[in-house]
Amino acid sequence: MPSEFTGKHVTVAGLGVSGVPAAKVLHGLGAHVTVVNDGDDERSRAQAAELEALGVSVRLGDGTASDSGSAAGLPEGTELIVTAPGWKPTKPLFTAAEQAGVPVWGDVELAWRLRGPDSAPWLAVTGTNGKTTTVQMLASILKAAGLRTAAVGNIGVSLLDAVTGDTEYDVLAVELSSYQLHWAPSLRAHSAAVLNLAPDHLDWHGSMEAYAADKGRIYEGNRVACVYNVADRATEDLVRAADVEDGCRAVGFTLGTPGPSQLGVVEGLLVDRAFVEDRQKNAQELAEVSDVDPPAPHNIANALAAAGLARAFGVSAGAVRDGLRAFTPDAHRIAHVADVDGVAYVDDSKATNTHATEASLAAYESIVWIAGGLAKGATFDELVTGAAKRLRGAVLIGADRALIREALARHAPEVPVVDLDRTDTGAMLQAVREARRLARPGDTVLLAPACASMDMFTNYNQRGDAFAQAVRELGA
Structure with missing residues (x-):
């Protein structure tokens, strides 16, 4: 048809992960599809071969060049571009x-x-941190x-698969990054949440204002x-800046006592004062704080946001x-690895920016902090200032560790710092051993790097696995 x-x-x-499904779907709809890709590695060549077997044209090695080699960069005859979210504007x-x-x-x-016309409505989530956990919580509540x-979008099932596949859904829990929102001008969700905003990906967006504006697109047409x-x-x-449909409400979530049209916490209970009569x-009791795993403050906030979206869809308390x-959290998100000699070892390798690390550090009283990696343009003064009183010591790894070391020297000069001048994957074992030396019974050794991992590891998962393996060797 x-x-x-x-x-x-x-x-x-x-x-x-997004370009290949898009090319397949468009080809199946009868489009003449040309894929351009900057990379020309083994994985790209395998994906190209798969698409070319279907009749899709693929150009590897220079995604910005045109067929004629001109600087214009637009393949001849192009009527529409569908881009992977990571490509900069x-x-x-x-x-x-x-x-x-x-x-x-x-x-x-x-x-x-x-x-x-009868597709499932979208409950959408974005924010600098906590998106994946919140969407997974939301999907668990909806189930x-x-x-x-x-759980779809920047997580789990491909959105294209969810929309074009044979499975019928009542509602979708959708994680959206700022990149994805930038390229989604007509998206109109049933309800949406922005969990938080902090500087991140500014090299892509160009400014904090542009980053926030792209996040805010999620509210358009709710x-x-x-x-919020x-x-x-x-x-x-x-929310105030968004153009929403008549009757759409602003619903806040807070770790304190909620006001009208808010969800919050009262005496160890998650409560709803938004979706109740009068x-x-x-107020309606929803759950106990102890029902949230782990019950760290920022994770309780995630749970309240998920609950708010679910309640907006009519879900019962x-x-x-x-x-x-x-709900069971993913690995590498404030995951307790082990206790060794009275010291807790916690893996929050997913804390790849300062905002996530700030929340992680706030969850513990006395910390030996393992940090460092690729800073992505971040600064660490505010993070260190806020955490200084909680730090027993710090062990620094990775390419941009000097930025954290200098912030510690400025704002927490009394905190012992071990600077490991190495960026090989084996550095993690040494980092854990140094952290053990600094720690005292009752402390938490916390891997919350505040940086990306690609200087030393394939991704944050491999970094967290290396930490967990090093901890296991301590207890062996």
Whole structure:
């Protein structure tokens, strides 16, 4: 059956986890698809071979060059570009598209436009930190309510697969990055949450203002609720700036006692004063703080945001409780590895920026901190100032460890620092041994690097695994 894409010349920018499914879907809809990709490594060549076998044209090695080799960078005949989210807006390909009047979509935009008339509504989540955990909590709550759902987007099931596949869903729990939101101009969610905002990916967005604006796109056109963080005024500002449907409500979440139209915490209970009758006077108990795993402050905030979105969709209080109890966090997110000689060893390798690390450090009283890696343009003065009183010591690894060492010297000069001048993967074992030497019974040795991992490891998972293995060797 012909579609709006039949015979259309579409350029897909980038292979990988989003580009390959996009190329396949568009080809299946009858489009003439050309994939351009900067990389020309073994994985790219394998993906290219798979697509070429279907009849998709693939150009490896220079995703910004045109067939003619001109600087314009737009493949001849291109009527639409569908880009992988990581491609920067400053790419020559996109400059050429703008000059030629060619629209640029991301895979999220493509998925949104391919939805059928009876497609499942989206409950969407973004934020600098906590997105994955919150979406997984939300999916667990929705499943506890008996709804057919999946965690999709920047996590789990591909959005394109969810939208075009045979599985029928009642509702989707959607994680969206700032990259994805930048390229999704027509997205309109049922309800959405921005968990927090802190400087991150500024090299991609160009400024904090541009980064925040892309995050704020998630609220555009919301129908029922815009969920925001009471403790982070910037998230509420994004709600105020959004153009939403009539009747859509602003719903806050807080670790304190909630006001009307908020969810919060009262005497060890998660409570709802937003989706109840007479919210000026009444509150609904949702769960106990102990139902949240782990019950660290920032994770309780994640649970409240997930609960807010679920309640906006009409989910019962009992399902919120049951979903939170059933939820198991992913590895490398404040994961307790072991206790050795009275010292707890905790893996939060997922803390790849200062905002995530700030939350992680706030969860413990006395810490030997293992940190460092690729800073991605971050500074560490504010982080160190806030954590100084909690630090028993610090062990630094990775390419940009000097930035953290200098911040410690400025703001916590009394804290002992071990600077490991090595970036090989074996450095983690030495780091854990040095942390053990600094720690005292009752302390927590915390891997919360505040940096990306790619200077030493394939990803943060491998970094966390190396930490856990080193801890196991301590206890052997």
